[in-house]
Amino acid sequence: MDEKRIKLGHPSYVWREGQERRFNLILRYAPVSGKRVLDVGCGIGLYLRKFEESGALPYGVDIDEENIVAASEELRNLAVASAEFLPFRQEAFDVVLLHEVLEHVADDRMAVAEAIRVLRPGGKAVVFVPNRLYPFETHGFFLGSRYFFGNIPLINYLPNFLRRRLCPHVRAYTSAGLRKLFEGHPVRFLVHTCIYPGYDKIALRRPRLARWLRHITYALEGSPLRIFGLSHFLVVEKLKGPETFPEAPGPGHRRS
Helix, strand or coil, X not given: CCHHHHHHCCCCCCCCHHHHHHHHHHHHHCCCCCCEEEEECCCCCHHHHHHXXXXXXXXXXXXXXXXXXXXXXXXXXXXXXXXXXXXXXXXXXXXXXXXXXXXXXXXXXXXXXXXXXXEEEEEEEEEXXXXXXXXXXXXXXXXXXXXXXXXXXXXXXXXXXXXXXXXXXXCCECHHHHHHCCCCCCEXXXXXXXXXXXXXXXXHHCHHHHHHHHHHHHHHCCCHHHHHCCEEEEEEEECCCCCCCCCCCCCCCCCX
């Protein structure tokens, strides 16, 4: 695997059940019809196409020029830009999506600050990031200068200094660590939970096994065991004024 893909990860190339499930989660908490939507780290534009089909006016940025060139074959309103320096005026968007992006950026706090900056009051930022409590590190690891790709067990459970040495190319977030990125910003938390994988690759070879895994682990999302899911799913709303609101519980708490 080349160095760029190790650092930035692969964009989604094919729309499968896992992406469809995540997209429906987005629409549940951040309806997009008639809205201006920004996908930060848009890859080749799979989510942008779905946003457009759902009646949104989609915009996309990606730090990888090759991704933007590929996406521009079917989409408009695209730019090569980093998540830390978005080329848009403040309060320009109704919805901002950060889908498995923060773990790869140079400065995740600045990326969150930029997302909030370009979000209008009342708008929503939707975030998916790797969960530190998931039993596998899905981005591979380094042993010295040698990189090993694959789902590696238990790396995420190592102390921070060891995990950073093995996985300097990618972050994984605890619940508290993710929410801390939003401290000092005028937002309230609408939902914060963890979700399990879609098992799409397994479904290509063993569809029955994938259905069984989905049945079992999706049921766990309604239990305290959700904290071991693959990714955090977080939605925040930008406040309209100085008033304060109750916060959504973290992924370790049952929601009514």
